[in-house]
Amino acid sequence: MGKKGNLVVGQSGGPTAVINNSLVGVIHEAMERAEIGEIYGMVHGIAGVLNEELVDLRRESAQTLERLRYTPASALGTVRYKVKKADYDRLLDVLMAYDVRYFFYIGGNDSMDTAHKMREAATAKGYELYCVGVPKTVDNDLAYTDHCPGFGSAARFVATAVRDTGYDTESMAANTPIKLVEIMGRNAGWLTAAASLAKAEPNDPPQLLYVPECGVSLQQVIADVRYWYEKIGYCVIAASEGMRNEKGEDIGAGLGQGELDAFGHTRKGGVVETLEQVIKAEFGFSARIDKPNYLQRSCASLASSVDREEAYLVGRAAVREAVQGTSDRMIALERQPGPEYAITYGTAPLSEVANAEHTLPREYINADGNGVTDAFIAYARPLIGEPLQPYARLAQHPVPKRIAK
Amino acid sequence: MGKKGNLVVGQSGGPTAVINNSLVGVIHEAMERAEIGEIYGMVHGIAGVLNEELVDLRRESAQTLERLRYTPASALGTVRYKVKKADYDRLLDVLMAYDVRYFFYIGGNDSMDTAHKMREAATAKGYELYCVGVPKTVDNDLAYTDHCPGFGSAARFVATAVRDTGYDTESMAANTPIKLVEIMGRNAGWLTAAASLAKAEPNDPPQLLYVPECGVSLQQVIADVRYWYEKIGYCVIAASEGMRNEKGEDIGAGLGQGELDAFGHTRKGGVVETLEQVIKAEFGFSARIDKPNYLQRSCASLASSVDREEAYLVGRAAVREAVQGTSDRMIALERQPGPEYAITYGTAPLSEVANAEHTLPREYINADGNGVTDAFIAYARPLIGEPLQPYARLAQHPVPKRIAK
Numbered sequence: 001m002g003k004k005g006n007l008v009v010g011q012s013g014g015p016t017a018v019i020n021n022s023l024v025g026v027i028h029e030a031m032e033r034a035e036i037g038e039i040y041g042m043v044h045g046i047a048g049v050l051n052e053e054l055v056d057l058r059r060e061s062a063q064t065l066e067r068l069r070y071t072p073a074s075a076l077g078t079v080r081y082k083v084k085k086a087d088y089d090r091l092l093d094v095l096m097a098y099d100v101r102y103f104f105y106i107g108g109n110d111s112m113d114t115a116h117k118m119r120e121a122a123t124a125k126g127y128e129l130y131c132v133g134v135p136k137t138v139d140n141d142l143a144y145t146d147h148c149p150g151f152g153s154a155a156r157f158v159a160t161a162v163r164d165t166g167y168d169t170e171s172m173a174a175n176t177p178i179k180l181v182e183i184m185g186r187n188a189g190w191l192t193a194a195a196s197l198a199k200a201e202p203n204d205p206p207q208l209l210y211v212p213e214c215g216v217s218l219q220q221v222i223a224d225v226r227y228w229y230e231k232i233g234y235c236v237i238a239a240s241e242g243m244r245n246e247k248g249e250d251i252g253a254g255l256g257q258g259e260l261d262a263f264g265h266t267r268k269g270g271v272v273e274t275l276e277q278v279i280k281a282e283f284g285f286s287a288r289i290d291k292p293n294y295l296q297r298s299c300a301s302l303a304s305s306v307d308r309e310e311a312y313l314v315g316r317a318a319v320r321e322a323v324q325g326t327s328d329r330m331i332a333l334e335r336q337p338g339p340e341y342a343i344t345y346g347t348a349p350l351s352e353v354a355n356a357e358h359t360l361p362r363e364y365i366n367a368d369g370n371g372v373t374d375a376f377i378a379y380a381r382p383l384i385g386e387p388l389q390p391y392a393r394l395a396q397h398p399v400p401k402r403i404a405k
Numbered sequence: 406m407g408k409k410g411n412l413v414v415g416q417s418g419g420p421t422a423v424i425n426n427s428l429v430g431v432i433h434e435a436m437e438r439a440e441i442g443e444i445y446g447m448v449h450g451i452a453g454v455l456n457e458e459l460v461d462l463r464r465e466s467a468q469t470l471e472r473l474r475y476t477p478a479s480a481l482g483t484v485r486y487k488v489k490k491a492d493y494d495r496l497l498d499v500l501m502a503y504d505v506r507y508f509f510y511i512g513g514n515d516s517m518d519t520a521h522k523m524r525e526a527a528t529a530k531g532y533e534l535y536c537v538g539v540p541k542t543v544d545n546d547l548a549y550t551d552h553c554p555g556f557g558s559a560a561r562f563v564a565t566a567v568r569d570t571g572y573d574t575e576s577m578a579a580n581t582p583i584k585l586v587e588i589m590g591r592n593a594g595w596l597t598a599a600a601s602l603a604k605a606e607p608n609d610p611p612q613l614l615y616v617p618e619c620g621v622s623l624q625q626v627i628a629d630v631r632y633w634y635e636k637i638g639y640c641v642i643a644a645s646e647g648m649r650n651e652k653g654e655d656i657g658a659g660l661g662q663g664e665l666d667a668f669g670h671t672r673k674g675g676v677v678e679t680l681e682q683v684i685k686a687e688f689g690f691s692a693r694i695d696k697p698n699y700l701q702r703s704c705a706s707l708a709s710s711v712d713r714e715e716a717y718l719v720g721r722a723a724v725r726e727a728v729q730g731t732s733d734r735m736i737a738l739e740r741q742p743g744p745e746y747a748i749t750y751g752t753a754p755l756s757e758v759a760n761a762e763h764t765l766p767r768e769y770i771n772a773d774g775n776g777v778t779d780a781f782i783a784y785a786r787p788l789i790g791e792p793l794q795p796y797a798r799l800a801q802h803p804v805p806k807r808i809a810k
Contacts, residue, residue: 044579054804067797074576097807164703171479174449291696298569392472394480399459402502
């Protein structure tokens with residue numbers, strides 16, 4: 001059993017629509033545990049420990065905690081800071097000064113690395129510290145877990161958004177038949193692949209999607225777009241911000257290099273801007289662009305109920321594990337076999353999670369590298385929660401012509 | 406009373422999340438009217454009449470019509486086409502060949518102009534034609550109506566999205582404290598103003614918003630951003646795509662869009678990119694950008710229930726008016742006085758609607774030109790439907806420091 005002591009919890013890296021559920025899960029479980037004394041929150045992640053900016057989470061009201069379950073982003077504030085080797089002494093001094101024995105860090109790879117090194121620093125000084133990582137990332141790129149809390153909600157947003165803007169493009173086909181939607185994911189295509197989850201029929205938008213794991217030539221993109229444009233009169237493309245060409249080079253990296261703006265800065269072009277130029281050069285008309293950017297990870301109204309609950313339960317599981325003596329491990333979601341979707345909560349070593357990146361496996365991407373397979377749909381569909389509202393199209397029974405044109 | 410005859414209905418211009426409700430409203434009301442024979446739909450708006458591409462809407466299933474009430478974009482297909490003087494003879498020939506006596510066009514100013522000229526062309530030939538316009542635009546810029554179906558849903562999306570991405574920025578303040586969200590609206594700032602509708606407290610995001618009706622200098626923008634950044638550590642800005650400087654010049658025009666659409670309107674854009682450069686030059690760090698673009702008008706999941714119902718009822722009202730002999734008029738929403746929000750459906754002359762543009766009145770914009778007034782909130786709040794989910798922030802009670810830093 002874990003030693004009696006205080007607890008500190010922090011949120012790190014990019015927020016998600018449901019990351020506060022993990023925080024509330026930690027708080028709720030900690031409140032029920034005799035081993036836990038004070039419940040401290042780090043203000044802006046590990047920076048809150050470094051700067052001794054801690055808050056007393058026991059004093060938060062039940063209503064606040066309940067509402068936080070529907071509030072996006074990181075309520076404690078978050079940070080992107082690569083902890084330096086020299087920082088760990090200071091961090092440990094602070095933890096010891098506050099009698100902290102339980103350290104929970106909600107985040108992705110870098111956060112797991114921090115939690116692991118925090119544990120190592122404590123062990124080196126003979127200080128008993130239970131460090132447990134709580135997985136969180138819309139990128140879904142953590143290894144040793146079936147999926148990552150945060151992903152399901154972002155996936156539901158992306159699926160919904162691409163379907164909606166896709167219907168918009170379909171109805172505008174007479175004027176503006178090509179739409180490009182840029183989706184988050186520099187190295188991992190999970191979220192871009194999720195754009196396919198609202199498709200009811202094979203011809204539904206998005207007709208094409210491109211992920212970083214599977215480079216395609218711009219010639220193929222043009223051929224792909226032409227195929228759909230000729231077949232159904234329009235084409236919607238979900239493109240990962242990390243999309244690559246057949247040589248594995250970033251498609252977005254090339255645009256505007258050497259171009260200086262009014263302030264003398266190089267303009268950073270993106271993937272969809274590059275694709276737009278290619279399409280315009282080839283087809284002679286502009287493509288339309290959507291860049292929902294941070295809405296993908298923050299749109300709480302379109303959060304997945306499954307994801308919200310799992311994000312809460314990983315927080316609870318982390319405390320449950322730690323008071324039982326678990327340390328240096330991350331909570332891992334384990335999918336149970338069988339026809340019904342079911343998850344249990346195990347653990348994985350922090351050091352291994354920290355050093356791995358789980359990208360989209362080849363069997364989830366179709367042969368042409370421009371769509372997903374049924375295996376991906378089977379994997380990802382349960383994560384986005386309730387079925388989406390079914391949409392309709394008019395049957396459009398033609399009226400026989402009465403005038404010879 | 407209107408003459409017995411067939412009906413044709415079309416959707417025009419940019420789609421909305423609820424425009425199909427107006428179509429279904431027309432169909433439902435027409436089915437209940439003995440004066441109406443066939444119910445034809447124009448495929449891709451007026452182009453469907455020109456090309457004699459009509460569909461038989463009586464053959465659509467009840468389930469399809471019901472689902473269309475939740476399906477975004479224009480189910481008949483839409484078009485941006487400026488009807489030429491010479492086209493009206495052909496249009497009238499087609500309408501006469503199909504015994505059409507009822508002509509309904511769902512759209513904005515240009516569509517009202519088309520419907521008006523259609524009526525004039527018919528009158529000139531002595532052909533009795535009942536032309537009624539059905540208002541639709543997310544821009545909310547039609548005159549002679551309290552507001553426009555489509556606006557409430559786009560407004561709800563914008564309010565929700567800016568709040569969500571704003572919370573994201575608040576939690577990331579330690580790293581990326583400035584966010585720019587580009588909002589639709591070339592000449593009218595209604596939708597940008599709607600970004601304020603989710604604010605619960607004065608300090609909530611968006612801290613700043615800029616509309617085309619009220620030009621501000623880039624120096625003021627910098628001062629505004631500095632004020633908020635120094636006060637609360639971050640700043641979220643909703644910027645209209647038609648934002649102007651103090652001389653009334655397009656702020657985004659410098660970054661090379663300048664393309665004209667089918668109506669000769671300049672395609673605007675580049676506003677947030679311009680602001681990002683200005684902010685980077687001044688503050689030394691990049692701002693983050695969201696460009697939700699077409700999601701603003703298509704996100705059916707965040708549609709306003711009030712807007713959905715009103716969009717349906719304007720469709721029904723159009724048919725009801727026409728069979729009573731009304732022609733050359735648009736359905737207008739009239740807000741009733743009193744504490745409760747209530748709308749009745751009147752009419753306004755098509756020719757006057759076609760030639761007017763209803764921009765945000767000065768009394769809805771605050772004195773500094775960077776926010777809205779309570780009068781705007783009172784006007785717009787009922788249009789977005791049910792109250793938004795309340796969000797929470799942690800009280801963040803500080804823990805007394807134990808180590809002198």
